[in-house]
Amino acid sequence: MVELVLLDEGGVAGPGAGRSQVESMSIEKYTVEEVATHSSADDCWVIIHGKIYDVTKYLDDHPGGDQVLLVSAGEDATEEFDDAGHSTDAWKLMEKYVVGQETTDLSALILLERMLMLPFKNSRLK
Numbered sequence: 001m002v003e004l005v006l007l008d009e010g011g012v013a014g015p016g017a018g019r020s021q022v023e024s025m026s027i028e029k030y031t032v033e034e035v036a037t038h039s040s041a042d043d044c045w046v047i048i049h050g051k052i053y054d055v056t057k058y059l060d061d062h063p064g065g066d067q068v069l070l071v072s073a074g075e076d077a078t079e080e081f082d083d084a085g086h087s088t089d090a091w092k093l094m095e096k097y098v099v100g101q102e103t104t105d106l107s108a109l110i111l112l113e114r115m116l117m118l119p120f121k122n123s124r125l126k
């Protein structure tokens with residue numbers, strides 16, 4: 001899980017900082033392997049354009065039917081989704097079902113590399 005902490009302008013971090021000054025927003029990150037474990041009619045996740053949707057409760061309501069979703073259950077359905085040509089209303093509706101974002105172990109490595117390089121970027125020694 002990645003936690004983004006946003007401070008209000010002028011907000012002071014550290015002891016005594018008011019809780020109200022800090023707004024937290026969490027974005028769950030899942031690997032394709034984790035998404036693949038949600039591949040049944042009782043627990044159906046799909047990946048569309050990097051975002052992960054839990055469409056279990058939407059199976060019966062999907063205008064395109066439940067079968068197209070179940071075929072892609074636990075998998076990346078971006079191509080099929082785009083091929084169907086979804087409307088802007090469909091895109092708005094989808095937001096309700098987002099459970100997270102796709103990630104790879106590689107992105108964790110890149111993050112670690114950036115963190116390790118940070119002291120050198122800020123260094124006064126040239």
Ligand code: HEM
Pocket residue numbers: 046048053055058062063064065068069072077080081084085086087088089090091093094097
């Ligand atoms: C959260 C995910 C999804 C939502 C909210 C959603 C929503 C919708 C909606 C509202 C429509 C009606 C037409 C429109 O307004 O565009 C539709 C049609 C359709 N959807 Fe989806 N959809 C989702 C995912 C998918 C996926 C993953 C696939 C394919 C694997 C798919 C395949 C289709 C097809 C084939 C139609 C056309 C049905 C027809 O015109 O007969 N949808 N979808």
